[in-house]
Amino acid sequence: MIPQKKDINLEKYNLRNLLLNTGDGIIIKDKHWRVEFLNQPLIDIYGDQVGQHCFEMLFGRTSPCEKDCPIEEILKNGAPAFKHIKQDKFGNWIEITAVPAIETDGPGKMNDSIIGIVRDMSKIMNLQDELRTRNMEIKLKNNELENFVYTVSHDLRSPLVSLQGLAGALMEDCYDQLDDQGKEYLLDIKNSVHRMGLLVRDLLDLSRVSRSQHCSKEVPIDGIVQEAVGQLKISLKEKNVKVVIDEQMPAIFCNRDMILLALINLLNNSIKFMGDNNPNPCISINHTIQDNYHIFSVQDNGIGIEKKYHKKIFEIFQTLNEIKDINSTGVGLTIVKRIIEGHKGQVWVESEKGKGSTFYFSLPIEDHSAFSPEQG
Amino acid sequence: MHILLIEDDPVHAKLVERALKKSGLKNEIIIITDGEAAFKYLFNQEDESPENKFIYPQLILMDINLPKVSGLEILRRIKQSPRLQSIPVVMLTTSSNRVDLEKSYEFHANSYITKPLDYEEFNQKIRSVEHYWLNINEIPY
Numbered sequence: 396m397i398p399q400k401k402d403i404n405l406e407k408y409n410l411r412n413l414l415l416n417t418g419d420g421i422i423i424k425d426k427h428w429r430v431e432f433l434n435q436p437l438i439d440i441y442g443d444q445v446g447q448h449c450f451e452m453l454f455g456r457t458s459p460c461e462k463d464c465p466i467e468e469i470l471k472n473g474a475p476a477f478k479h480i481k482q483d484k485f486g487n488w489i490e491i492t493a494v495p496a497i498e499t500d501g502p503g504k505m506n507d508s509i510i511g512i513v514r515d516m517s518k519i520m521n522l523q524d525e526l527r528t529r530n531m532e533i534k535l536k537n538n539e540l541e542n543f544v545y546t547v548s549h550d551l552r553s554p555l556v557s558l559q560g561l562a563g564a565l566m567e568d569c570y571d572q573l574d575d576q577g578k579e580y581l582l583d584i585k586n587s588v589h590r591m592g593l594l595v596r597d598l599l600d601l602s603r604v605s606r607s608q609h610c611s612k613e614v615p616i617d618g619i620v621q622e623a624v625g626q627l628k629i630s631l632k633e634k635n636v637k638v639v640i641d642e643q644m645p646a647i648f649c650n651r652d653m654i655l656l657a658l659i660n661l662l663n664n665s666i667k668f669m670g671d672n673n674p675n676p677c678i679s680i681n682h683t684i685q686d687n688y689h690i691f692s693v694q695d696n697g698i699g700i701e702k703k704y705h706k707k708i709f710e711i712f713q714t715l716n717e718i719k720d721i722n723s724t725g726v727g728l729t730i731v732k733r734i735i736e737g738h739k740g741q742v743w744v745e746s747e748k749g750k751g752s753t754f755y756f757s758l759p760i761e762d763h764s765a766f767s768p769e770q771g
Numbered sequence: 772m773h774i775l776l777i778e779d780d781p782v783h784a785k786l787v788e789r790a791l792k793k794s795g796l797k798n799e800i801i802i803i804t805d806g807e808a809a810f811k812y813l814f815n816q817e818d819e820s821p822e823n824k825f826i827y828p829q830l831i832l833m834d835i836n837l838p839k840v841s842g843l844e845i846l847r848r849i850k851q852s853p854r855l856q857s858i859p860v861v862m863l864t865t866s867s868n869r870v871d872l873e874k875s876y877e878f879h880a881n882s883y884i885t886k887p888l889d890y891e892e893f894n895q896k897i898r899s900v901e902h903y904w905l906n907i908n909e910i911p912y
Contacts, residue, residue, distance in 0.1 A: 552865040556886045556893070557782035563890025564789060592888035599867065 420513035423496065424449045426470055428459055437513060440485075449511070455484030465493030466509050480516055488520035489513050537605070545602040548595045555595060558588045590724075597726035600656060601711075604733045614651045616691070617644035620680055623658040630666050638662075639679040645689055647758055649738055657734040658693070660727040661754050665695035667723060668752070673697065688740070688757040696751040705744050731756070773799040774905075775828035777809045777845070778863070779837050783886065787832065787863070790897035798829065798905070806840030809833075813855060814848065828858060830904045835864040835871050843874050850879040857911050859904050 414421050420437035424430050428448045433441075444452040449466075450459050459467070465477040477493045496508035562585045573581060617640070624631070624638050631638060647654075662678065669676045678695045700708065707713050709732045712725040728742075735742045735756045746752035774791065778784040784802050791800060803809045831849070835842040842862065849855045859881040864871065867885050875883045884900065887893045 549866065549868065552867075552886075552888070553780060553783070555888050556865055557780065557786070559888050559890050560786035560893060561782065563893075564786070566890075589889075596888075 420515075422449060422511040422513060424466065424509055424511065426466060426507040426509070428466060431508060453483050453489070453513075454481075465491060465511065469493060469495050469509055470507075480520075488516040490516045541602050541605040544598055548599040548602065551591075551595045555588060555592050559585075559592065562588060594724045594726070597724045597730065601726055601730050601733065604653060604656070604730055604737065612651065613646050613648050614654075615644065615646040616654070616682070619651060619655050619658060620644065623655055623662055626659055627662050627666065630663070634666055634669055634673075634676055636666055636669060636676040636678055639677065641679075641681040644682050647689060647760075649758065650734075653734045653737070657731045657756065660731045661693040661756075664727055664754070665693060665697060665752070668700075669695060669697040684760070685757075687760050689760055690755055690757050692753050692755045694751065694753040699748045699750045700744065700746040700752055701748045702746075705746065708744070709742065772829040773801055773826065774901075775809075775812075775831045776800055776802045777804075777806075777831065777833040777837065777842065778802065779804050779834060783834070786893065787897055790894045791901055793894065794898040794901050796901055796905070801828070806837035806842065806845060808839075809837070809845055810840050810848070813845070814852070827855075829910065830900075831858055831860045832863045832900070833860060835862060835866055835875070843871070843878060846875065846880055847878040859908060859910065861900055861904065863900075 414434050417434065418436065420440070421432070421434040422430060422437055423432040428450055430445050430447055430449055430452060433443065433445060438444075441452050448459075450456040450464075454460065463479045463481060465479070469477055478490065480488060480490045483489050490513070492512045492514070494510050494512075496510050562581065565581055566585065570578060570581065620640055624640070630636075658680075665678045673696065676696065678693060681692045681694070683690045683692075709728045711729040714723045714725040731754075732742050735758070738758050740756055740758040742754065742756040744752055744754050774796070776784060776787055778787065781804070784804070788800050788802070801812075803812055833842045833845065837845075842864070846860055846862070849858065849860055856879075861882040861884060862871075862875045862880045863884050863886060865886050866872075872883055881904075882900070884896055887896060
């Protein structure tokens with residue numbers, strides 16, 4: 396439909412208002428880089444430079460920009476739009492979007508002029524810079540904190556060895572000489588030191604997760620599962636727990652030591668919460684594939700967990716109040732979460748009170764990139 | 772023949788000594804509590820004359836974090852010394868740091884043992900060390 400004269404005038408009026416009042420700068424230049432038109436925002440910053448070269452006006456250059464020149468790109472490649480960000484002669488970051496001007500007389504024939512939209516990006520770029528700096532600072536602080544936790548946990552081991560040893564020696568040599576209260580106190584000391592030992596061990600493990608080096612070796616999971624089960628054979632035997640392992644386990648790219656640590660913690664968790672009167676305690680470890688992820692599960696028929704705790708149990712130092720287990724530190728599942736998220740996977744639980752728990756973790760199939768603890 | 776225990780923590784030294792005695796060890800245990808003293812004890816014996824009455828320890832149990840001279844440095848020097856290098860050196864430490872472990876073997880430690888927190892496990896490990904290195908293993912002295 397051919398536009399009426401009245402419509403064209405209205406359109407011109409609207410476009411002119413848009414050009415003059417938009418917050419972005421508008422520049423029209425010819426193929427020889429000469430400025431043909433500038434709107435007010437650009438005049439306010441660079442002055443009225445109509446007739447001058449755009450490279451001089453924007454960048455203070457005496458010759459056209461060697462790269463990222465929208466005119467060169469558009470005229471050479473006929474690109475419909477060209478966008479790039481660079482610093483102007485005042486050091487401000489500007490984003491230039493350039494489009495070819497279309498000849499008004501011909502049907503869509505390209506003119507030799509280029510329209511440029513110049514947007515001030517300084518605030519965004521400065522914010523990005525600040526964000527980058529802050530991220531670096533946080534990373535440094537995190538590293539410092541991890542090193543601190545490691546050093547403290549490590550240095551605490553030495554007096555703990557002494558305390559455990561002395562309490563053990565007292566039990567051996569003097570237990571019979573103590574009255575009932577003395578015996579109780581001695582046992583309390585032994586248990587408290589034991590608990591502190593577990594806490595220090597878990598905190599050391601947690602800091603080890605964060606300090607772990609990248610690794611991209613393909614390892615068969617069944618070997619890791621067998622090793623984890625082997626390391627826990629005493630606790631499994633104590634509680635008479637049967638372990639069933641999926642025969643079809645894949646090989647995956649991972650940090651072997653970390654996945655072993657995650658499995659040990661998951662199995663330990665299942666053993667701990669198996670319940671005292673469980674007639675047939677059993678843990679099964681399975682694998683399946685779903686949407687480009689390996690999904691591993693550790694399923695037990697223990698006491699189960701209420702739904703409201705399903706997220707909370709992965710937070711550090713969170714133990715379920717109803718279970719007073721001397722061996723629970725509330726760090727184990729945090730270690731698992733940190734390790735799996737470091738492998739770009741996820742960990743979650745499905746459980747109901749009294750009906751056992753299934754802990755799942757996913758690991759990407761395609762991703763051969765390494766363990767990256769920062770993500771956790 | 773004696774065991775040389777280089778350990779700066781007096782309680783740890785006491786516990787190791789107790790565990791060794793409990794396992795039935797009759798040999799003398801010489802305890803040295805800092806790295807420099809251990810260094811002097813081992814290396815001021817370069818005199819090879821017949822008058823030199825230095826008695827070689829049958830086994831050295833050594834901590835890593837020692838005052839003045841570190842256990843790793845003493846280990847390195849022991850294993851470089853033709854006179855001492857055959858003495859088994861067992862690093863007995865609270866450190867589970869991988870770097871300490873790797874460095875120990877780089878400097879030719881014969882064994883690396885982390886002191887367990889659990890009293891029973893502690894005694895058991897010390898008993899195993901004593902049994903293997905004193906009853907099973909043979910050295911040229």
